[in-house]
Amino acid sequence: MFDVTPLLFLQGLRSPFWNSFFRGVSVVGSDLFYLVVLVIWYLAFSKREGIYLSLVLFTSLFLNFAVKSLVAVPRPYLHPMLQAISEAEGFSFPSGHAQSTATFFFSLALLYKKRPVWVLAFLMVGLVSFSRLYLGVHYVEDVLAGALLGAGFAFAAFYLKGKLEGNEVNIVFWWKVAVAAGVALSLFLFCWDDLSARVGGAISGALLGWFLEGNAENLAWKSLFDRIVFLGLALLSVLACFLVLRGVFPEGREFLFLRYAIVVFWVVFGIPVLTRHLRRKLAGGS
Structure with a gap:
């Protein structure tokens, strides 16, 4: 063997x-x-x-x-x-x-x-x-x-x-949040190295963001060009979020967990919510 x-x-x-x-x-x-x-x-x-x-x-x-x-x-x-x-x-x-x-x-x-x-x-x-x-x-x-x-x-x-x-x-919204928070806390406490911290943070951010966002509808685009531009801006915002957090947080497994949790939360919750908000504002102002 x-x-x-x-x-x-x-x-x-x-x-x-x-x-x-x-x-x-x-x-x-x-x-x-x-x-x-x-x-x-x-x-x-x-x-x-x-x-x-x-x-x-x-x-x-x-x-x-x-x-x-x-x-x-x-x-x-x-x-x-x-x-x-x-x-x-x-x-x-x-x-x-x-x-x-x-x-x-x-x-x-x-x-x-x-x-x-x-x-x-x-x-x-x-x-x-x-x-x-x-x-x-x-x-x-x-x-x-x-x-x-x-x-x-x-x-x-x-x-x-x-x-x-x-x-x-049908699960009550706050029960979903409680479950997501419980999973995140458990993963946070049981992370034993940098690898598990990164992945545990990603799971936590995805789960909490999905439950809080609460909207399973896909983002619709008028053209392929609009979709590509949006994706480019979204990926740039993810990179910026990652770099800012790396500069703000000190070294350590706990902060690595939080960094990945926040970045993934931004993807799952922040970007879709901000996009819908901007669309409503633009539609209301036109």
Whole structure:
């Protein structure tokens, strides 16, 4: 178990082209990549799907980090003969990149139920998983376990979604806020490193923002140009929010949690509410 031999074989096949290629592929499994994708999905396409994919993905990642900390398998590049060509945080087993990719793309395939989306899901999980082996940051067992856990989590979340939608219950607004606040406090107290703080903050901000916003209608646009301009301004506001908070908050796990919670809350609650308000003002003034 946790044999470094396959990684040493791949190390012998490395070249500058494939090094760059698999570094690029590996970006697809990062939390920052999915944060940007989900911001665009939520604001420009479907708020319901965006919030669902966000909560499923980041909850899956939070559990991944918990398992990593409990199992505490060192990274393979600690082996004297293996050289990694990429940086990686935390422990090795299971692979967070493989799990996040499987969670996201299989959730997408379950939502759309189209053959091309299923093909894309298997392709992306395979490519991202292989990239982690090629780069020397994971064992074979890591990516297999991560991919299986991610796929299993996607199917379980989709099954639960179907059960909840079939038995919809009207929950009082303040109960929703209380639940969101309780989840946020629990995640805040149980964050044990920077990885869990970032993801725990993202879950908290998304959940609280969704319950407070209370409007599942998508933002409508008159043209593709309007949608693109809006997205550009929205992403700039997210970047500005992130940079300001990084400058204001001191270093520390607790402040990292708050930073991500506020940024995601701004995306889920602040931007849609501000957009609707500005639209009403402009419509009233014209």
